[in-house]
Amino acid sequence: GKDLGDLRLLERLLPEVAAIPGITRVRVNYLQPAEVRPGLVEVLATTPGVAPYFDLSFQHASPRVLRRMRRFGGTERFLDLLAGVRERAPAAGVRTNVIVGFPGETADDVAELERFLSAARLDAVGVFGYSDEDATEAAGMDGKLDADTIADRVKRIGGLAEELVAQRAEERVGEVVEVLLERVRGHTGEGRAAHQAPEVDGSTTVRYGGTPDAAYGGSPRPLRVGDLVCARVVATEGVDLIADLLDRAEGAA
Numbered sequence: 001g002k003d004l005g006d007l008r009l010l011e012r013l014l015p016e017v018a019a020i021p022g023i024t025r026v027r028v029n030y031l032q033p034a035e036v037r038p039g040l041v042e043v044l045a046t047t048p049g050v051a052p053y054f055d056l057s058f059q060h061a062s063p064r065v066l067r068r069m070r071r072f073g074g075t076e077r078f079l080d081l082l083a084g085v086r087e088r089a090p091a092a093g094v095r096t097n098v099i100v101g102f103p104g105e106t107a108d109d110v111a112e113l114e115r116f117l118s119a120a121r122l123d124a125v126g127v128f129g130y131s132d133e134d135a136t137e138a139a140g141m142d143g144k145l146d147a148d149t150i151a152d153r154v155k156r157i158g159g160l161a162e163e164l165v166a167q168r169a170e171e172r173v174g175e176v177v178e179v180l181l182e183r184v185r186g187h188t189g190e191g192r193a194a195h196q197a198p199e200v201d202g203s204t205t206v207r208y209g210g211t212p213d214a215a216y217g218g219s220p221r222p223l224r225v226g227d228l229v230c231a232r233v234v235a236t237e238g239v240d241l242i243a244d245l246l247d248r249a250e251g252a253a
Contacts, residue, residue: 007035007037008039010028010043011039011040011043014028014047015047015050018047018048018049019049024049024226025050025194026049026050027050027051027053028050028051028053028055029055030055031054031057032056032057033056033057033072033073033078033081034072036056041085041088044089044092045085045088046088051194052093052194052195053092053093053094053095053194053195054085054092054094054095056081056094056096057096057097058116059096059097059099060099060100060105060109061073061075061078061112061113061115061116061117062075062105062108064104064109065102065109068102068138068141069099069102069138070137075112075115075116075119078116078120079119079120082094091172091195093123093193093194093195093196093197094120094121094123094195095122095123095124095125096120096122096124096125097125097128098113098117098125098126098127098128098161099128100113100128100130100153100157101130101153101154103130103138103142104141105130105143105145105153110156113157117157117164118164121168121171122161122164122168123168123169124165124196124197124200124239125161125164125165127154128154129151129154130145165239166236169202169236169239169240169241172233172241173233173235173236175232175233176230176231176232176233176246177193177195177232177233177241178193178194178229179193179206179229179231180192180226180227180228181206181225181227181228181229182198182203184224187208188205188206188208189206189208189227189229189245190203190204190205190206191204191206193241201239202239202240204231204233205242205243206231206243206244207242207243207244208244229246230245230246231243231244231246232246
């Protein structure tokens, strides 16, 4: 709503959209950390039908690099923001994208990014190497890094991110998640929990095996694409989750 002169428009709009009949889940993507206010955190964390999902464009964690990007923040400010999110929604999903190899980035800057990622407990991290784009300020900056250095840093940070998001997935074992099913085959469904955005994040495989469900008179519960089901996470495969379907009584407990 910035272009309309109302910085709180999104937090008022989301509950209205989520209340529209036929809409199962509303997800917000690509938020700027500096613009995530307490009111927006509250809406994303507590509004029925709105996924407690925070796609925060941190880009880096070194204050020096962020200033060169004309951005604000750093490790401590970003960790404080995440602490506030998790205070309102402990199981909230958080993803980000980071750029390595920005002009002037030093080894110390990369180490600071590693420190942040190691502490942040993110569900998904996209890692990209810097490249010039026409008509941008960065294209004319000094301190350009060579392609091999950028590639090495992408590999280094990408490897760390892959390890960390797999660890975060393991932390979710035992959680009950709501999964919006995208496909169903045999006794298995696959979809996205609230902390998993389509296409860019992991997925959740739901096993149900024809288990009798009290809500269906003891008959197995039929599953369909588009169903929103509750399941308990029992295992992981990298960033992906494996979960067992709960009957309606268990899911509501």
